[in-house]
Amino acid sequence: MPGPEADLELLAAAAAEAGQIALRFWRRDPVAWDKADGAGPVTEADLAVNDALQARLMAARPDYGWLSEESEADPARLDARRCFIIDPIDGTRAFIDGQEGFSHSLAVAEGERIIAAIVYLPALDLTYSAWADGPALLNGRPIAPTDRDIAGARVLTYRAVTEHHNWRGPVPRFRREFRSSLAWRLCLAAEGRFDAALSLRAAWEWDIAAGSLIAERAKARVSDRRGHAMRFNSPRAQVDGLVVAGPRLHGQLLAALA
Numbered sequence: 001m002p003g004p005e006a007d008l009e010l011l012a013a014a015a016a017e018a019g020q021i022a023l024r025f026w027r028r029d030p031v032a033w034d035k036a037d038g039a040g041p042v043t044e045a046d047l048a049v050n051d052a053l054q055a056r057l058m059a060a061r062p063d064y065g066w067l068s069e070e071s072e073a074d075p076a077r078l079d080a081r082r083c084f085i086i087d088p089i090d091g092t093r094a095f096i097d098g099q100e101g102f103s104h105s106l107a108v109a110e111g112e113r114i115i116a117a118i119v120y121l122p123a124l125d126l127t128y129s130a131w132a133d134g135p136a137l138l139n140g141r142p143i144a145p146t147d148r149d150i151a152g153a154r155v156l157t158y159r160a161v162t163e164h165h166n167w168r169g170p171v172p173r174f175r176r177e178f179r180s181s182l183a184w185r186l187c188l189a190a191e192g193r194f195d196a197a198l199s200l201r202a203a204w205e206w207d208i209a210a211g212s213l214i215a216e217r218a219k220a221r222v223s224d225r226r227g228h229a230m231r232f233n234s235p236r237a238q239v240d241g242l243v244v245a246g247p248r249l250h251g252q253l254l255a256a257l258a
Contacts, residue, residue, distance in 0.1 A: 186211025
């Protein structure tokens with residue numbers, strides 16, 4: 001079976017192809033519609049990228065499982081030793097609006113653990129990468145999180161997190177900002193452009209699988225909202241929220257959360 005570095009090379013090549021496809025639709029009014037059950041928007045670009053990624057990756061690794069936001073669920077992935085976990089376009093709303101902050105999130109899980117990861121933002125030419133036991137890189141250069149306290153920290157999260165019932169005491173005085181792509185939020189915390197990424201909602205694995213490994217290998221602390229290690233390729237394909245930050249801030253956020 002290929003090593004994690006070989007899988008990372010495969011993901012990087014596939015992500016570059018995905019970016020070329022996405023940019024052919026970007027800012028050109030792609031056909032878009034809403035998924036059933038309030039699952040958010042999807043575009044013809046999401047599906048085109050998904051088809052290309054599935055064809056390329058599964059041809060190269062036919063014995064791997066497949067989990068993607070834009071593919072029908074395949075329970076056979078649960079029995080595979082390794083599984084691709086893919087979000088063809090993360091930040092579809094940003095993509096539809098013509099913003100640059102959308103990404104391709106590609107990961108390989110071995111059992112419950114992510115071993116290779118790419119988050120690629122083609123409109124910004126940013127490639128975040130990591131493999132198990134290797135460094136976390138941004139365009140080939142090592143990255144690391146900040147080391148600061150909760151007061152004044154810049155936290156990537158959504159508005160409802162700051163409601164009082166989510167906290168043991170007063171809402172901490174951090175500065176809240178937002179980016180549409182959840183995968184990118186984890187990477188921004190990993191590289192120290194922001195101090196933390198936080199979500200108290202269940203997160204789909206395809207949104208966070210790649211970013212979680214990149215943050216972990218950057219030496220950020222990565223956990224679900226209760227401080228537990230994230231587990232991937234699960235039957236529900238969800239993780240119970242996320243807390244991603246430097247070690248000190250990660251501990252302070254967990255201690256302050258209700």
